[in-house]
Amino acid sequence: xxxxxxxxxxxxxxxxxxxxxxxxxxxxxxxxxxxxxxxxxxxxxxxxxxxxxxxxxxxxxxxxxxxxxxxxxxxxxxxxxxxxxxxxxxxxxxxxxxxxxxxxxxxxxxxxxxxxxxxxxxxxxxxxxxxxxxxxxxxxxxxxxxxxxxxxxxxxxxxxxxxxxxxxxxxxx
Numbered sequence: 001x002x003x004x005x006x007x008x009x010x011x012x013x014x015x016x017x018x019x020x021x022x023x024x025x026x027x028x029x030x031x032x033x034x035x036x037x038x039x040x041x042x043x044x045x046x047x048x049x050x051x052x053x054x055x056x057x058x059x060x061x062x063x064x065x066x067x068x069x070x071x072x073x074x075x076x077x078x079x080x081x082x083x084x085x086x087x088x089x090x091x092x093x094x095x096x097x098x099x100x101x102x103x104x105x106x107x108x109x110x111x112x113x114x115x116x117x118x119x120x121x122x123x124x125x126x127x128x129x130x131x132x133x134x135x136x137x138x139x140x141x142x143x144x145x146x147x148x149x150x151x152x153x154x155x156x157x158x159x160x161x162x163x164x165x166x167x168x169x170x171x172x173x
Contacts, residue, residue, distance in 0.1 A: 007032055007046070013055035015044065083123065091126050091135050098126070101138050110137035111147075 007017040014037040021031040021043045029045040036042065036057040044054040084095045102124065108115045109124060124138035130152055139147075150156040 004030060005046075007049060010049075012049065012052060014038070014059070015042075015054055015056060017044070017049070087126065091128055092133070093126070093135060097135075098123075098138075101135075105138055109140035109143050111139055111143040114140055116140055 008019060010017050015034040017032045018035045018041070019033045021033045023029070024031050024045065027045075029047065031043045031045055032049065034042055034044045034049075034054065036059065038057060038059045040057040040059070042057045048054045087093050087095060087098055105124075106115075107124075110127070124140060125144040127136045127139045127144055127147070128134060129136060147157070150160065
C-alpha cells in the first residue's frame with residue numbers, strides 16, 4: 001500500500017490546494033480541490049499536480065497567450081488567420097498569392113466561371129496537383145469536388161465529356 005501525501009496548502013503557479021475532493025472512482029485517482037487566484041475552484045488529480053500540469057483554472061492559458069511571441073498580433077483564434085496558416089501549410093502560398101490568383105481569375109472559378117462562392121461569402125478552393133503539390137488555380141466547391149471525385153484523371157474527364165456529348169446514350173428508349 002502506498003502513503004497518501006497531504007497536498008493541502010501547496011501552491012503551483014495560480015493554484016493553491018485547499019482540500020481533498022471525492023476520489024475519481026472511474027480512474028481510481030486521488031482528487032484535490034484547488035483555488036485559483038481568480039477565485040474559481042477546480043478539482044485536480046495528484047498526478048497532474050505533482051507533474052506541474054495543473055497551473056490554473058484555465059485563466060492562465062488566456063493570459064499566457066497574449067504574452068507569447070506567437071500570439072502578439074491577437075489574430076490567432078480568428079478564422080481568417082487560421083485560413084492564412086492553412087494556405088501556407090497545405091499549399092505553400094500566402095494570402096497575397098491567393099489574392100493575385102483571385103484577381104487574375106476575376107473572382108470566378110477557373111473551370112465554370114461562376115462566382116457563387118464569393119456571393120455567399122465563401123472563399124474559392126485552392127486546386128492543386130496531388131502528385132506534385134503544385135497549385136493550379138482557384139475553383140468553386142462543385143468543380144473542385146468534381147475533379148477530385150474523378151481522381152484528377154484526365155482520361156476520366158475525357159470519358160465523362162464523351163459520355164455527356166453522346167446523344168445516343170438514352171437508357172429509356
